[in-house]
Amino acid sequence: MNGIDRLVVLLSKLPGIGKKTASRLVYHILDADPAYVKMLAQEISGLPDTIKRCSVCGSFTEIDPCLLCTDEGRDTEVLCVVERPQDVRIIEESHEFNGRFHVLGGLIAPLEGVNPDDIAISRLLGRVRSGAIREVILALNPTIEGDTTALYIQNTLKDTGALITRLASGLPVGGDLEYTDRLTLSRSFRGRFQL
Amino acid sequence: MNGIDRLVVLLSKLPGIGKKTASRLVYHILDADPAYVKMLAQEISGLPDTIKRCSVCGSFTEIDPCLLCTDEGRDTEVLCVVERPQDVRIIEESHEFNGRFHVLGGLIAPLEGVNPDDIAISRLLGRVRSGAIREVILALNPTIEGDTTALYIQNTLKDTGALITRLASGLPVGGDLEYTDRLTLSRSFRGRFQL
Numbered sequence: 001m002n003g004i005d006r007l008v009v010l011l012s013k014l015p016g017i018g019k020k021t022a023s024r025l026v027y028h029i030l031d032a033d034p035a036y037v038k039m040l041a042q043e044i045s046g047l048p049d050t051i052k053r054c055s056v057c058g059s060f061t062e063i064d065p066c067l068l069c070t071d072e073g074r075d076t077e078v079l080c081v082v083e084r085p086q087d088v089r090i091i092e093e094s095h096e097f098n099g100r101f102h103v104l105g106g107l108i109a110p111l112e113g114v115n116p117d118d119i120a121i122s123r124l125l126g127r128v129r130s131g132a133i134r135e136v137i138l139a140l141n142p143t144i145e146g147d148t149t150a151l152y153i154q155n156t157l158k159d160t161g162a163l164i165t166r167l168a169s170g171l172p173v174g175g176d177l178e179y180t181d182r183l184t185l186s187r188s189f190r191g192r193f194q195l
Numbered sequence: 196m197n198g199i200d201r202l203v204v205l206l207s208k209l210p211g212i213g214k215k216t217a218s219r220l221v222y223h224i225l226d227a228d229p230a231y232v233k234m235l236a237q238e239i240s241g242l243p244d245t246i247k248r249c250s251v252c253g254s255f256t257e258i259d260p261c262l263l264c265t266d267e268g269r270d271t272e273v274l275c276v277v278e279r280p281q282d283v284r285i286i287e288e289s290h291e292f293n294g295r296f297h298v299l300g301g302l303i304a305p306l307e308g309v310n311p312d313d314i315a316i317s318r319l320l321g322r323v324r325s326g327a328i329r330e331v332i333l334a335l336n337p338t339i340e341g342d343t344t345a346l347y348i349q350n351t352l353k354d355t356g357a358l359i360t361r362l363a364s365g366l367p368v369g370g371d372l373e374y375t376d377r378l379t380l381s382r383s384f385r386g387r388f389q390l
Contacts, residue, residue: 006238045237086219
C-alpha cells in the first residue's frame with residue numbers, strides 16, 4: 001500500500017467521506033500548493049493539543065474558561081443547554097442567543113447505555129443552583145433521546161426556581177406541508193400561535 | 196481565529212467540502228483517537244514528498260518508473276491514454292485492462308488556454324514510435340474536450356501504424372432511457388451492436 005492508498009483509508013474513516021470522495025481528496029492534495037498541504041497537516045496534528053474542553057460549559061476552547069464563558073457582555077442569567085460542542089457553534093452563528101452555554105456531551109439513551117450520570121446533568125444542576133440563573137433553554141434535538149433528556153432535566157431542575165424552556169418544534173422555514181412528516185406536523189399544530 | 200476555525204477554512208478549500216462539512220469533520224477529528232489524528236496529519240504532510248510523477252506514464256508513484264510501467268506481466272503493446280492520474284486508479288480497479296498507461300495531464304481546451312503542447316501528446320507519439328505498440332485506447336471522457344483531444348491524437352498517431360480506439364459511449368448500465376440525455380442516446384444508437 002502506497003501513500004495514496006494509506007491516506008484514502010484514513011480519510012474514508014471520516015463521517016460522510018466514502019472511498020471515492022477520499023480518493024478525490026487525495027488527488028486534489030497531490031495537485032495542491034505544498035504550502036497549503038503543510039498547513040493542513042499542521043493544523044490537524046495540532047488540534048488535539050491546542051483544543052481543550054472548557055471546564056465551565058464543556059465546549060471546545062483554546063483557553064479555559066472559554067471566551068463565551070468569560071464574556072461579560074453576555075447575559076449570565078440565561079443558560080442554553082446543548083448536546084454537543086458543535087451545537088454551540090451553530091447557535092452562535094445564528095446570533096439568536098446571547099447567554100451562556102452548557103454542553104451535555106450526549107443525550108440520555110438507555111438502550112445505548114447512556115444514562116443521566118454519563119452526561120453533564122449534575123454539573124448543570126450545580127451551575128443553576130450556584131448562579132443566579134433565570135432561564136434554562138433546552139436546545140436539544142426533537143428526537144426520542146432529546147425528549148427523554150429534556151424531561152429528565154426538567155425534573156432535576158424543578159426546585160431551582162429557574163424557568164425551563166425548550167426550542168419550538170415545527171415546520172422548517174421554506175419547507176412544504178406536503179413533505180413534512182406526521183410527527184413534525186403534529187408538533188407544529190400543538191405549538192401553533194395566535195396572529 | 197482559533198484552531199477549529201483555521202482548520203475549517205483549510206478543509207473547505209477541498210473539492211466538494213463546504214463550510215458545514217468541514218466543520219463536521221473538524222468536530223469528528225476533535226473526538227477521534229489521537230493516534231489516528233497523528234497518522235492522518237503525517238500521511239497528508241508526507242504526500243508531496245513521497246509521491247512523484249512516473250517518468251514513463253506520468254501517473255503518481257512512490258518509485259520511478261511506477262509498478263504498472265515495470266510489471267512484466269502486463270501487455271506492453273497496448274497503451275491506455277487517460278486524462279488524469281486518478282483515471283489510472285479507476286481503470287485499474289475495474290480490472291478491465293492489463294496493458295500500460297499514458298497520462299496526458301489534461302485535455303485540449305483552447306478556450307481555457309490548454310493547447311496540444313500543454314499536455315503529454317508528443318511524449319505519447321514518442322512512446323508509440325519507439326515501442327512496439329499494437330493499439331492505443333483513448334479512455335477520455337465523452338466531452339467536447341475529450342472529443343477534441345481524441346481527434347488530435349488520432350491525427351498525430353495516424354502514421355505510426357498503431358490501431359487507435361476509443362471507449363464506447365452510451366447508456367450507463369442500470370440506467371433508464373427516460374433519464375438519458377439526447378447526446379448519450381444518440382451515441383448509443385450510433386454504437387449499437389448486433390445480438
